[in-house]
Amino acid sequence: MLPEELETHAATQATPVASPLQIAQTLASDFALTAVERDFAGGTPKQERDALRASGLLSLVIPQAYGGLGANWVDTMQVVREIAKADSSIAHVFGFQHLMLATVRLFSQPAQWERWFTLTAQHQWFWGNALNPLDERTTVKAFNGWVEFSGRKSFCSGAIDSEMLIASGLRQADGQLLIAAVPTARSGITVIQDWDNIGQRQTDSGSVHFEKVRVEDSELLLDPGPLSTPFSCLRPLVAQLILTNIYLGIAEGAFADARQYSLGEMRPWQTSKVARVSEDPYVLSHYGDFWVGLESTRALADRAAQRLDEAWAQEAKLSEVTRGEVALCISAAKVQATRTGLDITSRMFEVTGSRATHAGLRLDRHWRNLRTHTLHDPLDYKIKELGEWALNKRFPEPTFYS
Numbered sequence: 001m002l003p004e005e006l007e008t009h010a011a012t013q014a015t016p017v018a019s020p021l022q023i024a025q026t027l028a029s030d031f032a033l034t035a036v037e038r039d040f041a042g043g044t045p046k047q048e049r050d051a052l053r054a055s056g057l058l059s060l061v062i063p064q065a066y067g068g069l070g071a072n073w074v075d076t077m078q079v080v081r082e083i084a085k086a087d088s089s090i091a092h093v094f095g096f097q098h099l100m101l102a103t104v105r106l107f108s109q110p111a112q113w114e115r116w117f118t119l120t121a122q123h124q125w126f127w128g129n130a131l132n133p134l135d136e137r138t139t140v141k142a143f144n145g146w147v148e149f150s151g152r153k154s155f156c157s158g159a160i161d162s163e164m165l166i167a168s169g170l171r172q173a174d175g176q177l178l179i180a181a182v183p184t185a186r187s188g189i190t191v192i193q194d195w196d197n198i199g200q201r202q203t204d205s206g207s208v209h210f211e212k213v214r215v216e217d218s219e220l221l222l223d224p225g226p227l228s229t230p231f232s233c234l235r236p237l238v239a240q241l242i243l244t245n246i247y248l249g250i251a252e253g254a255f256a257d258a259r260q261y262s263l264g265e266m267r268p269w270q271t272s273k274v275a276r277v278s279e280d281p282y283v284l285s286h287y288g289d290f291w292v293g294l295e296s297t298r299a300l301a302d303r304a305a306q307r308l309d310e311a312w313a314q315e316a317k318l319s320e321v322t323r324g325e326v327a328l329c330i331s332a333a334k335v336q337a338t339r340t341g342l343d344i345t346s347r348m349f350e351v352t353g354s355r356a357t358h359a360g361l362r363l364d365r366h367w368r369n370l371r372t373h374t375l376h377d378p379l380d381y382k383i384k385e386l387g388e389w390a391l392n393k394r395f396p397e398p399t400f401y402s
Helices: 003-015 020-041 046-055 074-087 088-107 110-123 230-264 279-317 320-351 365-374 380-393
Strands: 125-129 141-142 146-153 164-171 177-183 191-192 207-216
Touching: 003 046, 003 207, 020 046, 020 074, 020 088, 046 088, 074 088, 074 125, 074 230, 074 279, 088 110, 088 125, 088 164, 088 230, 088 320, 088 365, 146 164, 146 177, 164 207, 177 207, 230 279, 230 365, 279 320, 320 365, 320 380
Parallel strands: 125 164
Antiparallel strands: 141 146, 146 207, 164 177, 191 207
16 A cells, blocks of 8 residues: 555544444434424424434344344443433334334244345335234235235324334234234325324324235234244333333433523522522432432333343243243333333422423423323333232233233
8 A cells, every 4th residue: 555545544444433322322412402393393303314314223223144233222222212312202213113123023034024124224214113903993804925904003103204114904804913014105005194292292103094005925924923932022022121211211301401401590499598509408309319210210221121132132942931021120110210200300390490381491391202102001000010920920911012
């Protein structure tokens, strides 16, 4: 090489490669700049979704052998949490990207998921969710070598602006749930932008309509299919842990906003006899409670992710007992994340004061986002499952939601 070429080569070699978490931190900083106005507007965060595409993070969990980044679940959950600090709607869609990829990995044969993984990594495909087995309005009619989906699905997070969908329907002949991976642009699929809730306003969790959509047998996730083996039963646990980290991210974001406002804007109460808010014993007490909640939730969430990674590595050798132990870890983390999050997003106004309720700040979005999400999986039933284990030593029964 010529001297100048050697210098260029050395400079290139010395340039550090950003980690997925560092990439997520950069994205989150950008997302935070427009989070308030986008919460007000609702709709599809197209620019932010494209930024995720360009970042390469859509293939975060795809093994390097198929062109992905090869991250484990510990690292993936930290990235989800980092994005949720800034914008929980985008974190929701991003987290579900990896839930959909986990679905095809767990429910289908290598000839299927290897192809989908490779194409996703090559083209940075976004995967949307139209599975929702509780919505039974979609039926499946069987033909020779293919099936036909017709009907409607609700709560289809991330379906808008996606390249692929995970969809489900009930087979007309026997009521069996069938799950498929299909291109979102396929003829007969209409994604409807009818999501207008108080929180999570940019998750595009509206409806998808199927009008005689042809699905090839090779696109059905039949082998091993859902809930058929302990390994395939990890799918709902992945979902629960993604939500746990979204909740934790919301709580951390609310804490950061509250702290900034307390230190920069809040005035000492007139009878407090302190010069600065940071000296008020009642304010300090609240922040102490917040910190204990966050620290305990972080510990439980990180432990659960480690246990999920250990179980994931066992694949077909995974036992029901080990799967059950992972389920307990994740349930405990999710309960704690829910309680801590709701506490902080509500009580944050006690340490920021009345001016913090100004509509332009939209600090209430933290509570609205968390409250909207947590209602989809009642906490009482999660605690009941933990009680069954604590008292009767019964593991949670695998379902699509636990």
